[in-house]
Amino acid sequence: MNQLDLKGRVAAITGGARGIGLAIAERMVASGGRVALWDVDLVEAERQAARLGGFASRVDVTDFAAIEAALAATEAALGPLDILVANAGITGPNAPVESYPVDAWRQVIEIDLTGVFLCCRAVVPGMRARNYGRIVNIASVAGKEGNPNAAAYSAAKAGVIGLTKSLGKELATTGVRVNCVTPAAAKTDIFQQMTEAQIAYMLSKIPANRFVEVEEIAALACWLATEDCSFSTGAVFDVSGGRATY
Template identity: 85%
Template sequence: MNALDFKGRVAAITGGARGIGLAVAERVAASGGRPAIWDVDLAEAETQAARLGGFAAKVDVTDHAAIEVALAATERALGPLDILVANAGITGPNTSVDQYPIEAWRQVIEIDLTGVFLCCRAVVPGMKARNYGRIVNVASIAGKEGNPNAAAYSAAKAGVIGFTKSLGKELAQTPIRVNCVTPAAAATDIFKQMTQAQIDYMLSKIPAGRFAQVEEIAALICWLATEDCSFSTGGVFDVSGGRATY
């Protein structure tokens, strides 16, 4: 693992207790930064934060008040927030649109899309005041292509892409950079929410013939979160083993 320059930087990572989020937190810590792990699983977040010398907060990304509390607590513990990685998400059911439970649709949109909006809305004022910030939103290749029997997830991730482009343009004349990544699937706990048929479908679409490693996705996210990423904003960065066609 090559070190990046996160010396003195504070990074909040939603869904940071496991999977892609944890890989990001590990790389931030290994590169001199201070990770704040925001997760609904506080016990695991605290375990990982203690290991990495960071901070943990229980955060439901659909609850704007909880986000504000976590942000204030993070800044008291670690200092002003420089980086947000909005990674928390769920897949929702694997079923056709005509059978899709309405409440499940709303839950996926709330967590995967509205949660990104709420976290960005909370951190942008401080970044503006300090004249620096990096935001990386985790979308999905499903947001570009639309996975069958995953309508809510595909729609939410497409929304994250559009939201990122919008916010990136809003802040383009400031030193705040806003980008997103569109990974293909990685073998994480999120697979527990999917059917084997859906997993097999996703693998069949990846020309590289394998799933991503979380460390590979984290490497791209972390570069986008560095000071070196100074002219890319509102961008959508592929990490899909050749699956993406645009």
């Protein structure tokens, strides 16, 4: 594994206790960064943070007060926040729009889209004041193309792409860069929320004929968190094994 230049940088990663978030945290620590794992599962977040020499906070990304409290605690423990990776999300049920549970729709949008907005809303003032920051939002190829029987997830991730573009433009003349990553599916705990038919559908759409590895997503996300990512902002970076058509 090649090292990226994250020495001395402080990052908060939502959904950081497992899966993609944890892989990003591991890559950042290996590259000299310090990490705060923000997750609803505080027990696992604390276990992984102890292993990585980092910090853990219980964070429900739909709760702005909880995010602000976690940010304050993180900065007290590690120093000013340089990097936000907004990764936390759920898939919701697999069902056609005509029978999609209304409460489930609202929950997916609230966690996967509004949660990203709230985290960005919390960290941007400090980053702007220090004239430095890197925000990496984890979207999905579903946000580009739409997956059948996953309208809420697809719509939320499309919203993350739009939010990233808007915020990137707002901050383009500052030292803060805002980008998002659109992975194909990876074999993580999120697969437990999907039907086997949905998993098979997603695999069938990937020309590389395999799911993405979380380490591959981490490699791209961590580069976007470095100083080297100096001119790319409001951009969408594909890591979908050739699936994305634009």
